[in-house]
Amino acid sequence: MQHFSNDNIKSWDRFYRTNFINCLSGFKSATLIGTISCEGNPNLAIFSNLVHIGADPALIGFINRPKEAAPHTISNIEATGVYTMNHIHASFIDKAHQTSAKYSAGESEFQKSGLGIEWKENIKAPFVAESNIKYLMELVEIIPIQYNRSFFVIGKVTDVYVDETIIAPDGFLYIDNAGSITSLGIDGYYETNLIARFRYAKSDTITEKIK
Amino acid sequence: MQHFSNDNIKSWDRFYRTNFINCLSGFKSATLIGTISCEGNPNLAIFSNLVHIGADPALIGFINRPKEAAPHTISNIEATGVYTMNHIHASFIDKAHQTSAKYSAGESEFQKSGLGIEWKENIKAPFVAESNIKYLMELVEIIPIQYNRSFFVIGKVTDVYVDETIIAPDGFLYIDNAGSITSLGIDGYYETNLIARFRYAKSDTITEKIK
Numbered sequence: 001m002q003h004f005s006n007d008n009i010k011s012w013d014r015f016y017r018t019n020f021i022n023c024l025s026g027f028k029s030a031t032l033i034g035t036i037s038c039e040g041n042p043n044l045a046i047f048s049n050l051v052h053i054g055a056d057p058a059l060i061g062f063i064n065r066p067k068e069a070a071p072h073t074i075s076n077i078e079a080t081g082v083y084t085m086n087h088i089h090a091s092f093i094d095k096a097h098q099t100s101a102k103y104s105a106g107e108s109e110f111q112k113s114g115l116g117i118e119w120k121e122n123i124k125a126p127f128v129a130e131s132n133i134k135y136l137m138e139l140v141e142i143i144p145i146q147y148n149r150s151f152f153v154i155g156k157v158t159d160v161y162v163d164e165t166i167i168a169p170d171g172f173l174y175i176d177n178a179g180s181i182t183s184l185g186i187d188g189y190y191e192t193n194l195i196a197r198f199r200y201a202k203s204d205t206i207t208e209k210i211k
Numbered sequence: 212m213q214h215f216s217n218d219n220i221k222s223w224d225r226f227y228r229t230n231f232i233n234c235l236s237g238f239k240s241a242t243l244i245g246t247i248s249c250e251g252n253p254n255l256a257i258f259s260n261l262v263h264i265g266a267d268p269a270l271i272g273f274i275n276r277p278k279e280a281a282p283h284t285i286s287n288i289e290a291t292g293v294y295t296m297n298h299i300h301a302s303f304i305d306k307a308h309q310t311s312a313k314y315s316a317g318e319s320e321f322q323k324s325g326l327g328i329e330w331k332e333n334i335k336a337p338f339v340a341e342s343n344i345k346y347l348m349e350l351v352e353i354i355p356i357q358y359n360r361s362f363f364v365i366g367k368v369t370d371v372y373v374d375e376t377i378i379a380p381d382g383f384l385y386i387d388n389a390g391s392i393t394s395l396g397i398d399g400y401y402e403t404n405l406i407a408r409f410r411y412a413k414s415d416t417i418t419e420k421i422k
Binding site: 059 | 226229234236241242264274298301310312354373383392393403413
């Protein structure tokens with residue numbers, strides 16, 4: 001095992017450190033966030049730092065980098081109060097990755113990446129047509145993180161669209177069967193294989209497999 | 212595709228909703244957090260809602276449920292200011308899952324789960340001996356999330372211990388080669404296979420594979 005101190009980490013080249021630290025926190029949920037500006041320009045961007053905050057109410061958060069580095073998604077959410085989250089499947093990871101390129105506010109990543117734009121009745125924000133698991137979010141709160149000028153954006157799930165074949169009788173979603181991937185670092189995409197599901201852990205019994 | 216509205220989600224049985232909403236946000240980084248209380252009782256708990264916040268300074272955040280549901284980790288962090296994060300490998304997912312059982316403050320999950328406790332010189336918080344990727348965190352800020360009484364705990368990476376064979380020349384960590392897993396929902400554990408790494412995306416070129 002190799003030991004790296006804070007001083008080592010600080011001394012590294014910027015790209016080396018970015019790769020290393022982004023991988024350190026483990027596998028992530030890469031997701032495409034769809035928004036629209038007040039002027040009606042749709043935007044699509046890949047975000048990989050998502051967290052489940054609670055199931056009742058259904059809350060999900062994500063990290064938006066400082067505004068000068070990643071301005072469009074957060075400005076559109078502030079302006080409209082709604083956004084979509086769309087799972088990325090193995091069949092279109094290259095197109096999803098392409099949305100991380102810097103485009104100007106007037107250019108649509110849907111068009112540039114080749115991903116299909118999907119509008120639903122009475123919903124202002126655009127979905128990704130190719131995604132089989134997608135949901136609409138309503139903004140709850142944007143918390144500025146003073147320490148590095150990023151933002152923690154908290155939203156509430158209001159509408160879910162899911163391929164019904166992946167829903168288990170107990171509500172578990174086999175998102176791997178829809179082709180959803182996991183990401184690592186800033187540029188790695190992985191497919192997954194189920195090892196096990198375990199029963200709710202209790203202090204007086206040992207861990208038992210469901211599946 | 213099936214559509215579920217907010218009213219549908221609210222009407223579900225609690226466990227069904229928990230499974231469904233926890234899976235919806237996608238694959239997660241399940242990690243064991245090691246802490247110690249002022250009285251010297253070590254604690255170990257599985258947390259799956261981690262986010263990378265930034266690489267310079269190296270910041271990682273996690274969600275702690277309301278204190279009445281999950282009191283020990285957050286209290287110990289508040290008291291001591293330090294904690295360890297330890298990757299979970301496929302070889303000990305059953306033991307890692309067992310740490311989610313409710314034990315009293317005096318009982319050590321290390322002992323109960325059968326995971327080895329590892330102390331390092333001049334570091335107050337305990338590590339998981341079996342983990343090949345682990346790091347020490349220093350508390351930066353605890354942000355209360357008013358909407359559901361959970362907490363967003365932000366820390367700074369100060370020391371990293373990594374199996375050196377997984378470090379790529381560009382700083383990327385092939386954590387899959389160390390056996391690190393990804394989790395889904397509250398009870399699913401998955402192994403991973405690399406599909407691709409892509410070059411930094413640019414607006415004037417198409418997505419290109421690194422590997």
